[in-house]
Amino acid sequence: MKYSLILLTLLSTASFSDAVDKVQMAPQPSTVNVVCPTGSCTKASAVQKVEVINPVSMYTPKPKEDVLSVDSSLRIDVIGQGVAPMNTASPAQAYALAKRAATADAYRLIAEKVKGVRIEGDDLIKNMMVQRSTVRTTVRAMVRNANVVETTFKDGLCEVEMEIVLSHANFAR
Amino acid sequence: MRSRDGNCTLSCKLCTLILLSSLALNASEYLISYRYVVKDTILYNETLQISKAMQICEGIPQESLTLPSSGTKDIKKIIHTNMENFVAYIHKLGISVEHEEKNINYQNKSTIILTMHTTCFKVDFNDNFAKITPLK
Numbered sequence A: 001m002k003y004s005l006i007l008l009t010l011l012s013t014a015s016f017s018d019a020v021d022k023v024q025m026a027p028q029p030s031t032v033n034v035v036c037p038t039g040s041c042t043k044a045s046a047v048q049k050v051e052v053i054n055p056v057s058m059y060t061p062k063p064k065e066d067v068l069s070v071d072s073s074l075r076i077d078v079i080g081q082g083v084a085p086m087n088t089a090s091p092a093q094a095y096a097l098a099k100r101a102a103t104a105d106a107y108r109l110i111a112e113k114v115k116g117v118r119i120e121g122d123d124l125i126k127n128m129m130v131q132r133s134t135v136r137t138t139v140r141a142m143v144r145n146a147n148v149v150e151t152t153f154k155d156g157l158c159e160v161e162m163e164i165v166l167s168h169a170n171f172a173r
Numbered sequence B: 001m002r003s004r005d006g007n008c009t010l011s012c013k014l015c016t017l018i019l020l021s022s023l024a025l026n027a028s029e030y031l032i033s034y035r036y037v038v039k040d041t042i043l044y045n046e047t048l049q050i051s052k053a054m055q056i057c058e059g060i061p062q063e064s065l066t067l068p069s070s071g072t073k074d075i076k077k078i079i080h081t082n083m084e085n086f087v088a089y090i091h092k093l094g095i096s097v098e099h100e101e102k103n104i105n106y107q108n109k110s111t112i113i114l115t116m117h118t119t120c121f122k123v124d125f126n127d128n129f130a131k132i133t134p135l136k
Helices: A002-024 A091-114 B004-024 B075-081 B083-093
Strands: A031-035 A048-052 A073-083 A118-126 A129-143 A146-154 A157-167 B029-039 B042-052 B065-068 B095-104 B107-125 B129-135
Touching: A073 A091, A073 B042, A091 A129, A091 A146, A091 A157, A091 B029, A091 B042, A091 B083, A091 B095, A091 B107, A146 B083, B042 B075, B065 B075, B065 B083, B075 B083, B083 B095, B083 B107, B083 B129
Parallel strands: none
Antiparallel strands: A031 A048, A073 A157, A118 A129, A129 B095, A146 A157, B029 B042, B029 B107, B065 B129, B095 B107, B107 B129
């Protein structure tokens, strides 16, 4: 009698754990479950159909980000743009000035990509109307070993293509 | 009345002082800083400051640049003659980037400031070349 009670207890716990496992199992993608809210459904109208969408199927993979790992290097390419001022003495001077401006822009883009941008925004609203909308972005960084790949100058616009190769060893922390 | 030995000590001290001060005014070391400002994609201002070092610089020599000097020992003249090469070299050494962009009522204003902070450069003048080496 005593052993039969122990056996019964063991069997009941085993069946309960099976039930728990069944509850925890993730449903298949877009499975239709038939649910009876009252417990005893005699009519077909009382039966409800519930569609369960598997959360695994809703998961969309994130785009792969460029991450600097220990054993590999990371190359970053940017194109900076600069414009010559209106009152230049010669086309050569215009080119030189525009190139300098484009280089600065390229450095800024590298700094933005590598270190990031700080953004602050303010909106002033009076009488339910936007009076002033301000967005400030700032970048501060130290850039070294960047290389100019190509320089083009066309219609007063200078474009400087610049690249920087980042490796884990020489990355300033 | 001063003793003969005392006067000698004073002159020795003066000589040592003059010698040390002349050593401190090392003519082959220069302090150089560079900064330029770009406003709304147009070059606004560019400054290159060069001055002789009043103290002996300490630091490890970095990658050097050789510029043609054509006999002169005026570093300002040499750098201004080869400005493009020197600016490219400065960029390689490392430059500080500061960028600020303001968008007020959908109108954009941007300012980029590139700065090479004051750095000591050792300059060796050869026959027709000047070798510029930063000390960091």
